[in-house]
Amino acid sequence: MTVKELSEKLELNILVEGDLDREITGGYCGDLLSWVMSRCQSGDCWFTVMGNINCAAVAVLTDCACIVLTENAALDDDAKKRAEQQDINILQSDRNAYTLAVELGKLI
Amino acid sequence: MSLFELHYEVPGDDFTRAGEASGDVKAHLKKLGFDPATIRNVVIALYEAEINMVIHAGGGTIDVSVDPECIKMELIDHGPGIADISLAMQEGYSTAPDNVRALGFGAGMGLPNIKKYTDEMIIESEVGVGTVIKLRVDVKE
Numbered sequence: 077m078t079v080k081e082l083s084e085k086l087e088l089n090i091l092v093e094g095d096l097d098r099e100i101t102g103g104y105c106g107d108l109l110s111w112v113m114s115r116c117q118s119g120d121c122w123f124t125v126m127g128n129i130n131c132a133a134v135a136v137l138t139d140c141a142c143i144v145l146t147e148n149a150a151l152d153d154d155a156k157k158r159a160e161q162q163d164i165n166i167l168q169s170d171r172n173a174y175t176l177a178v179e180l181g182k183l184i
Numbered sequence: 185m186s187l188f189e190l191h192y193e194v195p196g197d198d199f200t201r202a203g204e205a206s207g208d209v210k211a212h213l214k215k216l217g218f219d220p221a222t223i224r225n226v227v228i229a230l231y232e233a234e235i236n237m238v239i240h241a242g243g244g245t246i247d248v249s250v251d252p253e254c255i256k257m258e259l260i261d262h263g264p265g266i267a268d269i270s271l272a273m274q275e276g277y278s279t280a281p282d283n284v285r286a287l288g289f290g291a292g293m294g295l296p297n298i299k300k301y302t303d304e305m306i307i308e309s310e311v312g313v314g315t316v317i318k319l320r321v322d323v324k325e
Contacts, residue, residue: 110293113228114300119219126288130235133203137210137227153202162207 077184079140079142079165082121083183086169086179088144091151103180105173109134116140121180123173125149127166132158141165146173188212188250191271191272194234196242205246206308207232216250219325226255226321233259233317234296239284240264241315254303255321269307273299 080096081090090096101119106112107126116122118139124131127145132155133144142165145151151159151166158164169176190212192205210227230246237244241263249256267273273295280290297303304320 093225107288108291108293109288110232110291110297113231114293128287130202130287130289133207133231136207137203137231138224158200180287 079121079167082142082183085183086146086171086176088167088169090165091145091168092156092159092166094142094159094165096163096165098141100180100184102184103177104140105177113138125173125177127151127155129154129158131155132162135159135164136162142147142167143170144176146171146176157158171181185242185255186249186251188216190246190248190250190264192248193245194237194243194246196238196244198243200285202235202238204230205234209248213250213255218323222321225324226257229298229301229305229319229321230257232297233319235289236294237261237263239280239289244314253323255323257317257319258323259317259319260314265311265313266307266309267311269288295317301321 077100079098084100100121104116104120105123109123109130111141113134116138120140122140123144123146127149145168148170204225205211214224237253241261247258271277275296278290278292284290302319303322306318309315
């Protein structure tokens with residue numbers, strides 16, 4: 077399941093287009109960045125409400141496949157700029173992390 | 185003599201640049217062909233330490249030396265220092281202000297995370313003078 081396929085299946089808004097052909101191999105839900113950083117795995121789809129610049133850094137360091145901002149959480153301008161520079165996929169949905177994670181689990 | 189040495193100046197109170205050093209170190213280690221597990225340990229520890237510098241110490245410097253067997257990092261700041269290191273090492277203990285917590289940090293996991301992902305962690309700190317953190321991550325493969 078690629079990020080592009082996931083965005084279509086779950087009707088996610090694409091806020092920053094990095095490598096949409098990136099394969100998603102798992103999922104992670106969390107908003108505490110230290111926690112996420114030590115547990116989110118390479119290839120994960122990361123569900124969070126944190127749309128600040130530090131999330132872009134955590135996405136790079138964990139090598140997650142994409143960030144999905146849940147419940148329409150906003151993406152800061154700084155974070156958007158950083159994500160564009162570093163080819164990070166950032167998507168958004170009005171649904172919550174639980175609902176989206178359940179859907180992801182059925183797809184991968 | 186190290187294989188590679190890197191130096192970074194970390195500005196204080198600038199969250200827009202926090203993570204730049206860790207990201208750059210990651211890119212270098214990847215290019216040099218280090219295994220993903222080692223790289224992950226290095227960047228998690230370094231990012232936590234870098235964020236701590238920005239939150240608590242008004243920035244500082246980071247020196248990284250890369251050897252085939254291990255990666256060593258030294259972080260120096262001239263912030264307020266840590267009064268009780270063993271207390272600061274406890275998971276959940278934090279002195280981070282609310283604005284930092286709102287950004288997703290300040291959960292009291294920074295120092296414990298650094299310890300967890302390194303093979304050696306030495307903290308030297310003096311109140312009113314600053315803090316030096318020396319880290320070593322051994323290469324896994």
